[in-house]
Amino acid sequence: MNAVDEWLSDLIELAREERLWERGDAVVVAVSGGPDSMALLHLLHRLSGPEGLSLVAAHVDHGFRGEESANEAEAVRRYAAELGVPCESTYINMPAYIEESRMNGQAASREKRYEYLHRVAHTYGASRIALAHHADDQAETVLMRVVRGTGIGGLAGIPISRYEKNVELIRPLLRRYKADILRYCEMWAIPYSHDSSNGKRHYFRNLVRLDMLPYLSGFNPQLPQSLVRLAELATAEDDWLAQETKAVYESHVLPHREGCQLNRKALLGLHVALQRRLIKLILNYMGLEAESTSFDIVETVRHAASESRAATWSFDAGGGIRFVREYDHLLFVRPDRGEKRSPGGYAYAVARGDAALELPEAEGILTFEETSAASARRPGTRLEALFDADALHYPLTIRNRRPGDRMAVLGLNGTKKVQDMFVDDRVAPSRRETVPIVADANGTVLWIPGIRRSSLAPVTDSTQRVIRMKARFASNFTG
Known part of the structure; x- marks a missing residue:
């Protein structure tokens, strides 16, 4: 089997294994204009016939790099037309939006970019949005999270697929490295643009890619592969723990008029790993975003359930959620959700x-x-x-x-x-x-x-x- 056929057969096998799409699906392909997304568009176009896929390319010009960004947008439209793939594109004045919203630049760009991709998916009735993240992105993500501090869920890195707003985000290139993708572009003479912002070290990811990974690879030349393997192991273990935690939640957590409740001794009877996961799951179900559920909050709740702590105690867990210990009852409540009772009693x-x-x-x-x-x-x-x-x-x-x-x-x-x-x-x-x-x-x-x-x-x-x-x-x- 030659290299060309190997790319297709591997991608088809991955799609079957991970259920990335089904025959007849409409797929929005996010195309920035770089080698990764242009290769992804080319690959999916080659597969669209045999796999019965309907494609639409989508490009966002964030307005950061003036003429360079405009040229990228034009290159994407031109290549999509050459392949016969419909292309939707938009311009967003991100500098103005960031100044107005006071958001982090990368977070704001991601928000607006995904908002547009979902809009295109809705317009075309697409059930999938294909993103061009690859194995080197995965390695960088895992290392970034290690540096910042993370748990097993963070070590799992970028998921190969996940649902967001009733559309599945898929990453068909997540197990391919950048060098492989560049060779594929060369093999097929695929045009692509170079993003000058990728060399700016004030972005943390660029710092990791340009400095940290090369330095650490001096101690382990296979470091990117090791980080990708770590992500795969963590993904499987995180998934198993999530299933176990959900089962424990369903058997131990009861509804409360203002939230939910858990028996203190039932919590203490669990392995410490499940204790932490269960507390975090409860807080997430109550509306506290996973990113806001810090290790310190989880540990405060966990230790509050111990025999040595006060029998009645409460604290603000964030997001309008209050944790209350009342003897052997552990309550997670949103006081504003409770029924308003007359102060005079009954x-x-x-x-x-x-x-x-x-x-x-x-x-x-x-x-x-x-x-x-x-x-x-x-x-x-x-x-x-x-x-x-x-x-x-x-x-x-x-x-x-x-x-x-x-x-x-x-x-x-x-x-x-x-x-x-x-x-x-x-x-x-x-x-x-x-x-x-x-x-x-x-x-x-x-x-x-x-x-x-x-x-x-x-x-x-x-x-x-x-x-x-x-x-x-x-x-x-x-x-």
């Missing part, structure tokens, strides 16, 4: 004979069943309580706590503050204003479901009729 009246009361504030329901004392079984949990029906003073009031609330606790002398009982029973601070309290017509606290029963209206040998009160809640409010 109170409902219950008459004798009422069967049930829904409590939306407490995300629960209370039921009241009157039976004979002879048939009444003993309560099985703290979410049930029996009272002498004839000793209760109706109407009952079901409400949230009030300042100064006290209870004559069954089995204890005197009374105890409700606040102290909440602390003793590790009631989450965020739930203390919603936990229902059952009081009689005199305002005396009879029962706090799940916490304590008072000594009032006990069931004795002389009791004829019994009221069984039972509570059900969507989630436990104790730690």
Whole structure:
């Protein structure tokens, strides 16, 4: 097999392996005018017949290099026409946009460039955008991230494909090195332009390519290949960890009225690598961008779950997200998403004979069943309580706590503050204003479901009729 056929067969095999396209796909080819993108356009044009692809070239003149940029744009249009490929191009005054937006120059250029590519894809009904990143770009990216600090996800470098705005970005040349691409251009007499900005060292990538990689290659001549191999290994391991983390998320993370919650002991039972990944995934799902989720934020959350840290604690995780530890509950909330509750709390009246009361504030329901004392079984949990029906003073009031609330606790002398009982029973601070309290017509606290029963209206040998009160809640409010 000659070199020409090898390029095509390798690319077809890669496309099958990575599912870069399907027969009949429309593909936008991003063409800057340099050797990489011009070679990509030529390759995909040669494959368009056998693979059934419909191509359109797209070029962006960022307005940085005046006449040089304009000449590149014209060269792209001319070559696309020579190949018979439709070409869309645009001019963007990036210097003016950068000054207006105050964005980093490279980030702003990427934003506008991809915005235009997506617009062209929409116009042509394209499902793919082909980009000309190659193996040397991959090596540079990995080294840049190492220098700046990164994790496994960063070491994975540039993905060969990924979805963005319902279009798949594909990089068919990612496993080819620059030298190979230049030889291909020479072999096919493909015209290309030289971008003078590639020699300017105030761009970090240029500094890495021109100085750092050549210097480090003195210690390892195969350094670019080693970095590319590292990216491939990291990609596979990052993908596996992502799948494991998603499975853990689905089994351990529960919805919360303002976000989501996680059991502290469940988190600590995971390997430290999964702990970090899970915390980051939760924050990402909550809306914190991956780039904003720093190692320090993740570690702060992770250490806050340890036995040695305060049982109740919170901090701002960024992006409007608040992390809250309430005993064994770890909450990730956006306070602005929660339901607005009346600052006065709630109170409902219950008459004798009422069967049930829904409590939306407490995300629960209370039921009241009157039976004979002879048939009444003993309560099985703290979410049930029996009272002498004839000793209760109706109407009952079901409400949230009030300042100064006290209870004559069954089995204890005197009374105890409700606040102290909440602390003793590790009631989450965020739930203390919603936990229902059952009081009689005199305002005396009879029962706090799940916490304590008072000594009032006990069931004795002389009791004829019994009221069984039972509570059900969507989630436990104790730690």
